[in-house]
Amino acid sequence: MDHPTCILEQLKQLVVKTAPQTVFYIPDFISEEEESYLLQQVYKSPKTKWTYLSGRRLQNWGGSPHPRGMLAETIPDWLQTYCEKISSLGAFSGKTANHVLVNEYKQGEGIMPHEDGPLYHPTVTTVSLGSHTLLDFYRPVSSLEDEAPQTEENRFLFSLLLQPRSLLILQDEMYQHLLHGIQSCSQDNLTDQVLNLSAAGAQLGETLTRGTRVSLTIRHVPKVIKTKLMLGRK
Numbered sequence: 001m002d003h004p005t006c007i008l009e010q011l012k013q014l015v016v017k018t019a020p021q022t023v024f025y026i027p028d029f030i031s032e033e034e035e036s037y038l039l040q041q042v043y044k045s046p047k048t049k050w051t052y053l054s055g056r057r058l059q060n061w062g063g064s065p066h067p068r069g070m071l072a073e074t075i076p077d078w079l080q081t082y083c084e085k086i087s088s089l090g091a092f093s094g095k096t097a098n099h100v101l102v103n104e105y106k107q108g109e110g111i112m113p114h115e116d117g118p119l120y121h122p123t124v125t126t127v128s129l130g131s132h133t134l135l136d137f138y139r140p141v142s143s144l145e146d147e148a149p150q151t152e153e154n155r156f157l158f159s160l161l162l163q164p165r166s167l168l169i170l171q172d173e174m175y176q177h178l179l180h181g182i183q184s185c186s187q188d189n190l191t192d193q194v195l196n197l198s199a200a201g202a203q204l205g206e207t208l209t210r211g212t213r214v215s216l217t218i219r220h221v222p223k224v225i226k227t228k229l230m231l232g233r234k
């Protein structure tokens, strides 16, 4: 299916202007009914679908991205609907998302700062379910020697508040250059380092208590191998 080759004009007003380019934050992208349905589907998936990592567990849908190409697997309808819906906003330059990671974070769990890397089209989109979180951004480790020690704290830049049912779209410098991660903590203090407070309907100085959050990380993997037969070809 064809999709717009750049982000729809109506979405441009949802850009987070105080963040580096480019962040779109869309509150209430899905309804409470859709959120409940998606959570039901996540927890109905076969137990074997879960991979346990330290600090979270995840489901991988669509295949395993690989430099030689991802052996594409069918994405179930309950996720494909959102791959289509987000692609129809123009998030993937006209392409359709073909990969979804479902991450589950229990209260107090998080994910280390990381980059998403070159195997994906340089856009990451995230639907949050069940709880808010703070997504933190960091500059990469610099090769300059005369700088202050490159601790996580020194490299921290700012955060975004991701409310349940919101959609986040990161592109350009936000994807290509900065690292993102989630602190393993149970409560978040909303300081002026959270750049989208008003768009997320929150107040400076508030403290939010996390619950279990499930996120859908929806991306496009450009290099795909359609069938196992292709694997042997150069």
Ligand SMILES: O=C(O)CCC(=O)C(=O)O
Residues within 6 Å of the ligand: 101, 103, 111, 116, 126, 135, 180, 215, 217
């Ligand atoms: O849960 C999130 O919002 C972030 C997930 C993430 O960074 C990832 O799956 O690589």
